[in-house]
Amino acid sequence: MAETVKPDILYTKVDEAPELASASLLPIIKTFAGAAGISVGTKDISVAGRILATFPEYLKEEQRISDDLAELGELVKTPDANVIKLPNISASVPQLTAAIAELQGQGFAVPDYPEEPKTDEEKAIRARYDAIKGSAVNPVLREGNSDRRAAKAVKNFAQKNPHSMGKWASDSKTKVSSMPGNDFFANEKSATITAAQAGPAKIEFVARDGAVTVLKDGWPLEEGTVADATFMSVKALSSFLADAIADTKADGTMFSLHLKATMMKVSDPIIFGYAVKAWLAPVFEKFGAELAALGVNPNSGMGDLLERVKGNAEIMAAIEAVTAERPDMYMVDSDRGITNLHVPSDVIVDASMPAVIRAGGKGWDQTGAKGDTNCVIPDRCYAPVYDEAINFFKANGALDPSTAGAVANVGLMAQKAEEYGSHPTTFEAPADGTIRIVLANGEVLHQHEVETGDIWRSCTVKKAPIENWIQLAMDRQRLTGSEAIFWLKAERAHDAELIKYVKPALEAAGVADKFQIMAPREATAQSLKTITAGNDSIAITGNVLRDYLTDLFPILELGTSAKMLSIVKLMNGGGLFETGAGGSAPKHVQQLVAENHLRWDSMGEFCALGESFNFLADSQGNTKAGVLGRAAEAATQGILDDNRSPSRKVGEPDNRDSHYWFARYWAEALAAQGDDAELAAHFAPIAKELADKEETILAELAAAQGKPVDLGGYYNTDPSKAAKVMRPSATLNAIIG
Numbered sequence: 001m002a003e004t005v006k007p008d009i010l011y012t013k014v015d016e017a018p019e020l021a022s023a024s025l026l027p028i029i030k031t032f033a034g035a036a037g038i039s040v041g042t043k044d045i046s047v048a049g050r051i052l053a054t055f056p057e058y059l060k061e062e063q064r065i066s067d068d069l070a071e072l073g074e075l076v077k078t079p080d081a082n083v084i085k086l087p088n089i090s091a092s093v094p095q096l097t098a099a100i101a102e103l104q105g106q107g108f109a110v111p112d113y114p115e116e117p118k119t120d121e122e123k124a125i126r127a128r129y130d131a132i133k134g135s136a137v138n139p140v141l142r143e144g145n146s147d148r149r150a151a152k153a154v155k156n157f158a159q160k161n162p163h164s165m166g167k168w169a170s171d172s173k174t175k176v177s178s179m180p181g182n183d184f185f186a187n188e189k190s191a192t193i194t195a196a197q198a199g200p201a202k203i204e205f206v207a208r209d210g211a212v213t214v215l216k217d218g219w220p221l222e223e224g225t226v227a228d229a230t231f232m233s234v235k236a237l238s239s240f241l242a243d244a245i246a247d248t249k250a251d252g253t254m255f256s257l258h259l260k261a262t263m264m265k266v267s268d269p270i271i272f273g274y275a276v277k278a279w280l281a282p283v284f285e286k287f288g289a290e291l292a293a294l295g296v297n298p299n300s301g302m303g304d305l306l307e308r309v310k311g312n313a314e315i316m317a318a319i320e321a322v323t324a325e326r327p328d329m330y331m332v333d334s335d336r337g338i339t340n341l342h343v344p345s346d347v348i349v350d351a352s353m354p355a356v357i358r359a360g361g362k363g364w365d366q367t368g369a370k371g372d373t374n375c376v377i378p379d380r381c382y383a384p385v386y387d388e389a390i391n392f393f394k395a396n397g398a399l400d401p402s403t404a405g406a407v408a409n410v411g412l413m414a415q416k417a418e419e420y421g422s423h424p425t426t427f428e429a430p431a432d433g434t435i436r437i438v439l440a441n442g443e444v445l446h447q448h449e450v451e452t453g454d455i456w457r458s459c460t461v462k463k464a465p466i467e468n469w470i471q472l473a474m475d476r477q478r479l480t481g482s483e484a485i486f487w488l489k490a491e492r493a494h495d496a497e498l499i500k501y502v503k504p505a506l507e508a509a510g511v512a513d514k515f516q517i518m519a520p521r522e523a524t525a526q527s528l529k530t531i532t533a534g535n536d537s538i539a540i541t542g543n544v545l546r547d548y549l550t551d552l553f554p555i556l557e558l559g560t561s562a563k564m565l566s567i568v569k570l571m572n573g574g575g576l577f578e579t580g581a582g583g584s585a586p587k588h589v590q591q592l593v594a595e596n597h598l599r600w601d602s603m604g605e606f607c608a609l610g611e612s613f614n615f616l617a618d619s620q621g622n623t624k625a626g627v628l629g630r631a632a633e634a635a636t637q638g639i640l641d642d643n644r645s646p647s648r649k650v651g652e653p654d655n656r657d658s659h660y661w662f663a664r665y666w667a668e669a670l671a672a673q674g675d676d677a678e679l680a681a682h683f684a685p686i687a688k689e690l691a692d693k694e695e696t697i698l699a700e701l702a703a704a705q706g707k708p709v710d711l712g713g714y715y716n717t718d719p720s721k722a723a724k725v726m727r728p729s730a731t732l733n734a735i736i737g
């Protein structure tokens with residue numbers, strides 16, 4: 001339903017574990033905010049919601065929903081924006097088709113996903129689905145740069161209550177393998193657009209016979225934009241992957257591939273597909289035609305492939321024969337036989353590599369045994385970060401979270417910066433030839449000789465976001481006094497263009513001596529040295545390293561990235577408060593459905609909530625919001641001090657218990673404060689009742705656990721069923737109202 005008056009704060013409706021948590025937490029937030037006259041609305045950015053909003057003409061009148069993502073996308077460009085953004089699914093094709101099938105089963109007649117669109121109608125449907133695919137939400141909302149760090153209280157807690165860390169052996173065989181050449185790193189060219197060059201540009205493919213195909217037209221390039229072009233040779237990729245498999249076998253380790261098929265939704269599923277083909281090379285050689293006839297698309301993974309060929313005994317036998325020859329395989333879920341190559345979105349490099357590193361360089365193979373692994377990260381732009389981290393821990397042993405300092409991040413992210421905005425300008429070369437960028441003035445900016453299938457892309461980042469990012473870095477450095485490093489490699493074409501912005505800006509502000517500029521490998525070593533010594537560092541990075549480092553360091557320092565404070569200072573003055581830095585934890589949903597225990601930690605939501613109320617206070621002069629915000633911070637502190645975060649095991653306190661404690665501490669802090677007598681008086685009896693009925697409430701919450709539950713769906717859960725599962729304490733519900 002359309003909301004007529006814009007709520008003060010918008011909270012997002014998402015998917016999986018964080019959405020289940022919202023069923024319990026959001027009623028508490030709404031009630032508390034309501035007492036201060038602050039309205040909290042919701043906007044649906046779930047993958048199911050986005051599918052429904054995209055295809056209204058296929059739905060009955062009463063099934064249609066508004067396009068909330070588009071509305072939020074406009075809102076974040078205004079100074080009024082105050083959005084709490086939870087992590088949402090960035091769907092791979094297998095996830096998207098599963099969500100479509102579920103919706104169809106629920107009576108929503110949305111069209112099938114056309115795997116191989118032929119008619120114009122199918123092509124149009126496919127284009128609409130492709131806009132939902134992958135990381136389709138964050139780039140729309142991120143109209144600002146990123147400031148991610150652990151709140152002081154969270155960091156103190158982690159030091160006092162260090163999480164378990166795997167041991168690193170100096171002779172660990174775990175390593176990172178990357179292409180020796182002809183990757184995106186090797187082929188990168190970059191330039192900053194001048195006034196004479198600005199205007200609508202074109203990307204063209206020129207075939208060997210001179211025929212020109214326009215791949216992209218009317219592509220706006222503004223003055224000051226850093227524009228790159230590069231490509232990955234797929235011949236070089238295939239030969240590298242074959243070598244990496246053989247090398248893994250020779251090392252006696254397990255093969256693991258780490259990509260970001262969600263955010264790099266065009267390039268990385270293709271790279272993933274080459275890995276599937278390399279792993280099953282003899283099968284593709286012998287049965288290529290049969291596999292094609294069965295509709296196999298290696299980019300969708302081994303799970304989809306096996307589903308399509310399971311009726312063909314000959315192909316199945318060939319797969320088994322190859323598998324027997326292969327090295328061990330890193331598993332997503334060894335109990336259920338889900339391999340690294342099953343689904344492109346199951347192994348997401350930012351979360352998967354830190355998990356391996358935290359475990360002491362270990363992964364799990366198909367028998368469920370722990371072992372060393374060859375971490376295959378084909379492109380070399382950012383792989384050195386993980387390689388260097390592994391070298392560091394082999395030499396120095398695991399990080400000690402009880403004494404380690406913190407690496408915060410200031411990330412260049414606004415307006416689809418760099419690689420994460422490159423999807424509309426990524427192409428597979430249609431044949432051998434040249435791909436080139438032709439500027440508005442007719443000049444050729446960059447060109448590359450490519451071969452059929454090569455993955456060519458252009459990445460851009462605009463001037464205003466770069467300048468805003470440098471300013472944010474200076475602000476954070478001034479406020480903290482920390483070591484501050486721009487993670488830029490002077491020899492890399494793109495980074496060299498950024499350095500041309502960074503150096504003069506620092507000098508003009510008279511702070512050049514407070515900053516260092518280091519290549520990612522050297523910056524990794526330096527930052528690990530700094531935190532090992534108990535000091536702090538600020539990593540000032542581009543968009544990809546923002547993503548990678550805000551999982552890597554938190555997972556090592558705090559045990560999870562869920563507890564991160566993640567603020568997006570919107571360039572037009574609004575605030576976007578992301579919760580945590582991690583994902584939507586699909587494994588948590590499986591556990592809830594099986595045994596009604598939700599181990600999702602809402603610490604990210606608690607932190608974001610405090611920030612959002614404080615922002616409302618500052619930006620609108622809303623003093624009651626300030627009171628609520630400070631009390632929310634006190635409640636967050638209480639959760640940490642008293643260790644009220646969810647446990648991982650059924651029968652122990654879970655996400656719902658932590659929400660009870662959050663409500664109670666929040667009410668107690670509101671009752672105790674002296675800034676607003678009205679709010680204190682309102683919350684005093686609520687705080688008392690929550691305390692008096694503690695035993696009953698906790699018993700009611702505990703009694704719910706242990707049995708399977710029905711949510712009425714996975715992607716499109718039934719809200720009343722989810723509410724029933726997530727709010728099992730009648731006593732608590734009566735107090736919250």
Ligand SMILES: NC(=O)C1=CN([C@@H]2O[C@H](COP(=O)(O)OP(=O)(O)OC[C@H]3O[C@@H](n4cnc5c(N)ncnc54)[C@H](OP(=O)(O)O)[C@@H]3O)[C@@H](O)[C@H]2O)C=CC1
Nearest residue numbers: 087088089090262348351562582583584585587599600601
């Ligand atoms: N900002 C966003 O919108 C983001 C969305 N995603 C999406 O999330 C999905 C899963 O991605 P994946 O890379 O597996 O990342 P996740 O962060 O969901 O999973 C990695 C692991 O981190 C732990 N974890 C993460 N958040 C929490 C939390 N709040 N409480 C407790 N533990 C937590 C869990 O460990 P354990 O299982 O050991 O408890 C989890 O299995 C994908 O669909 C992806 O697209 C991913 C990143 C960011």
Ligand SMILES: O=C(O)CCC(=O)C(=O)O
Nearest residue numbers: 090135138262263547581
């Ligand atoms: O948008 C996504 O898919 C993931 C975002 C992410 O991982 C991050 O920003 O840390």
Ligand SMILES: [Mg+2]
Nearest residue numbers: 350547551581
């Ligand atoms: Mg991330």
